[in-house]
Amino acid sequence: MTRINKIERIFDRVLKNVKPGDGEIKTINSTVNEMMSRLKKVAGNNVEIMLTGSVARGTNVRGNYDIDIFLLFKNNISEEEMEKKGIEIAKKTIAKHKNETYTMKYAEHPYLMLNMNDRGITIDLVPSFKIKDASERISAVDRTQLHNQFINSNFNEKLRDDVRLLKTFLAANGIYGAEARIEGFSGYLCELLVFHFGSFAKLLNAMGSLKLPAVIDIKNNSRIQGMQADFVKKFAKEFIVIDPVDENRNVAANVSSESLSLLMLKARKFLAGPSIDAFYGPKFSDVNSKAQIKKLGDELGLDVYALVFKIPDIAEDIIWQQIKKTRGRIEDILRQGNFAPELSFQNISDRLGIISFFINPVRCNSKKAAGPHIAMADSVDAFMKKHKKPFTFIENDRIYSMQRQAHALPEDLLMAIAGKKIIEFPSYIKKEKIYFYKNRIPEQYAKMLNQAVRTRLLWQ
Numbered sequence: 001m002t003r004i005n006k007i008e009r010i011f012d013r014v015l016k017n018v019k020p021g022d023g024e025i026k027t028i029n030s031t032v033n034e035m036m037s038r039l040k041k042v043a044g045n046n047v048e049i050m051l052t053g054s055v056a057r058g059t060n061v062r063g064n065y066d067i068d069i070f071l072l073f074k075n076n077i078s079e080e081e082m083e084k085k086g087i088e089i090a091k092k093t094i095a096k097h098k099n100e101t102y103t104m105k106y107a108e109h110p111y112l113m114l115n116m117n118d119r120g121i122t123i124d125l126v127p128s129f130k131i132k133d134a135s136e137r138i139s140a141v142d143r144t145q146l147h148n149q150f151i152n153s154n155f156n157e158k159l160r161d162d163v164r165l166l167k168t169f170l171a172a173n174g175i176y177g178a179e180a181r182i183e184g185f186s187g188y189l190c191e192l193l194v195f196h197f198g199s200f201a202k203l204l205n206a207m208g209s210l211k212l213p214a215v216i217d218i219k220n221n222s223r224i225q226g227m228q229a230d231f232v233k234k235f236a237k238e239f240i241v242i243d244p245v246d247e248n249r250n251v252a253a254n255v256s257s258e259s260l261s262l263l264m265l266k267a268r269k270f271l272a273g274p275s276i277d278a279f280y281g282p283k284f285s286d287v288n289s290k291a292q293i294k295k296l297g298d299e300l301g302l303d304v305y306a307l308v309f310k311i312p313d314i315a316e317d318i319i320w321q322q323i324k325k326t327r328g329r330i331e332d333i334l335r336q337g338n339f340a341p342e343l344s345f346q347n348i349s350d351r352l353g354i355i356s357f358f359i360n361p362v363r364c365n366s367k368k369a370a371g372p373h374i375a376m377a378d379s380v381d382a383f384m385k386k387h388k389k390p391f392t393f394i395e396n397d398r399i400y401s402m403q404r405q406a407h408a409l410p411e412d413l414l415m416a417i418a419g420k421k422i423i424e425f426p427s428y429i430k431k432e433k434i435y436f437y438k439n440r441i442p443e444q445y446a447k448m449l450n451q452a453v454r455t456r457l458l459w460q
Contacts, residue, residue, distance in 0.1 A: 086127020134246035146245035162200035172281035183256035219244035289450035371399035
């Protein structure tokens with residue numbers, strides 16, 4: 001069997017597993033038709049009801065019952081009025097007798113997530129303005145209707161199947177989705193990349209040999225050469241995919257350097273040794289995570305520290321970004337105290353958050369504080385007044401002082417941080433509810449940490 005034939009057989013096997021079957025398509029179509037009929041009945045003729053997202057574009061994967069329906073208003077009303085009317089219409093379509101509930105969600109503006117609990121289906125009902133061109137948009141979601149038009153005008157069934165392959169490949173490696181905790185590739189970005197390169201196989205080849213900065217102009221079907229610097233400056237990114245419906249938007253803006261690097265590495269690995277395992281992700285057990293984390297720390301010769309706290313039921317993207325910012329501030333404080341973490345992780349699950357650091361066993365009783373150049377007389381005088389004890393000296397052409405550390409051990413510093421004596425955590429995290437652990441982390445929290453760790457490992 002040739003290498004190309006092997007790859008094609010792998011693709012065929014994966015597609016059989018991830019392409020929705022006739023029964024699933026029938027269920028989705030029936031649900032969509034029912035919901036759109038309900039919305040039209042309530043909204044009347046002044047609001048256009050449009051199915052959007054992967055279901056509308058035929059790129060959804062098996063088992064994904066998330067449906068997006070937009071309520072498109074004419075732009076002769078204010079944005080506030082559009083949002084209010086859209087939510088009112090959405091709420092009126094909820095069938096409580098069918099065990100349907102809803103949750104208010106917030107992106108750039110509010111939308112309603114309908115939970116069809118008996119069917120296991122969720123539908124996002126999103127108010128938006130009807131537009132014909134990106135220049136008319138008032139909010140970011142207004143572009144979605146244009147995305148629909150572009151993909152449906154340019155896609156055939158082969159491209160749709162290749163998008164499903166790409167989504168599965170990315171999901172197996174934890175980089176499918178543009179949300180804050182993943183910082184990966186959105187569904188629309190997957191569609192654009194497959195369209196640009198012509199197939200999933202060609203995309204893998206391109207990613208395996210990608211040189212940065214890379215600017216992809218979807219509308220003109222070209223790789224921009226010679227002007228990368230201009231686009232890198234404009235979008236402040238090295239991987240740029242220009243939205244064909246809005247030249248001022250980088251569709252890859254949320255893709256982190258880590259996610260892009262992982263795709264490049266995994267593409268090379270698959271092409272060098274094609275295997276269906278590449279589409280099903282790493283296999284690991286989170287049973288007895290406490291022992292697994294302890295073993296990993298011992299193997300690396302690092303102490304494992306964890307701060308655990310309760311989090312409120314608000315948008316995950318907001319929570320994730322706030323925890324990430326807090327983790328960065330704690331890292332900076334640890335580094336200043338000569339306890340620089342070798343690794344750090346975060347995770348959220350079931351209204352709990354965890355921040356963890358892997359740190360070399362160390363005790364730091366004193367720290368060398370660097371002062372100004374000896375020629376800076378006023379600054380030297382000020383430094384010497386501030387650092388009178390216990391040992392101030394000259395080394396080459398600068399003045400230094402050895403100072404006793406306020407915290408000699410990482411745990412001392414982290415416990416002070418947990419007590420909110422050094423930094424402020426987000427206001428919803430109460431200091432008496434921040435729990436501190438070293439090495440022996442309770443199973444419930446160790447499982448959260450284990451999941452975060454495993455998503456970063458290249459070898460399982």
